[in-house]
Amino acid sequence: MKQTVLILIGLLVAMLPACAQGDRQLVRQGNQLYRQGNYPQAELCYRKAIAAQPANGTAHYNLGCALQKQKKDQQALVQYKQAAKTISGPKRQSQAYYNMGTVLQGQKEYDKAMEAYKNALRMNPQNERARYNYVQCKRLLKQQQQQKKQNKNQNKDQKDKNKDKNKKKDQNKQQKQKDQQKQKQQDQNQMSRQNAEQLLNAAMLKEQETQQRLKQAMRQPNKRKLDKNW
Template sequence: MKIYPYILTLLMLTLSLTAQAQSDRQLIRSGNRLYRQQNYPKAEVEYRKALGRNPRNTQAMYNLGCALMSQQKDSAAIVQFEQAGQAETAPYRKAKAYHNIGVICQQHQMYAQAINAYKEALRNNPTDDQTRYNLALCQRLLKNQKKNGGGGQNNKNKDKGKDKQNKDKQKKQNKNQNQQDKQNQPSPKQMSKDNAEQLLNAAMQQEKATQQKLKKAEQQRRSRQLEKQW
């Protein structure tokens, strides 16, 4: 007779765990529906709820990363993809997580980090041609980046040198201008103002066109390269 309470307790515990598992899966499905509707903020909420019910659910980790990435929350997305990649045991799913890390790093011109992520993805899924293409592209871009100075400290040193040259040039121009007769001073000032306005307008138009191209290219890359949900 004493065995029945123990069996009943064990049965209740099993049912509780089953209900919890069903609950986080239901939340993921709800998030997936919202994601397909491009309602990424609400999808994010559902995936976070699923992780609250089951913090070890790698599907919720990965899908949360996708929702964050679709909202341009790239740093937070990388965290979720890394957690999914480390916790996931299925090589194919692990590869998808690292592929998306590579995509984010590539978009931010962090080519060395992107290369490492793509290599990890290929270790788990050697047949992924898209990842292999992205890896080759980043390797070429990194080579060009290093050839052109590589950013970072090199660019800072170059900027300092340019600033010094500009200051010296400005001092020389000021000295020459002070030596001019007062009658001749208004004309150079007026020319300088007109030129500055023309340069500013041209720069603004060029910047606007560049931003539009970058935005369009980023949207195309995200839609083409982002590995979809599990």
């Protein structure tokens, strides 16, 4: 992404009315600090300039640049929007829209960035950086949409797999329960057969004992008591 953050100095400052001398001085101080890389202090000067003259489009624009340098992108976006409304000259408005586009592009909001670049080109058709970035955003937006679609399909496939996995898990659980029930029934049947065999064996043993007692009784002689002879 071609990103060029420029502060507006010189001509635009000179065009400010004499009554705004206070905010012009603050803008110049901010510009000096900005060039030195002291973006926090430059930000402070630009904010003071805006407090002195809210319609100072240059202060809004340069404040946006200082904020963007500090990676305060959302705040920078607000200032660029305000600059696009208040700054004079289509080329400078184009630059404000361009910088808006760079912020949005950095946030991967490619559709909004494309709109900002289109506005930049409307203000200045010769803004080649805006044209280049517009084409890049168009390509990146297409890739982003394709990636979202692919992710959606992958999520659907994963959900289907999980659904099949859970279904198979339930089937295995049901089969296990059936097997356990079957085994339980078999155990009960086995116990019933064993009980029946035990009862039968006990009955047979008892019958054998009874027969044995009868045989023994039959073997013993019948002792009769003789009547006394009178």
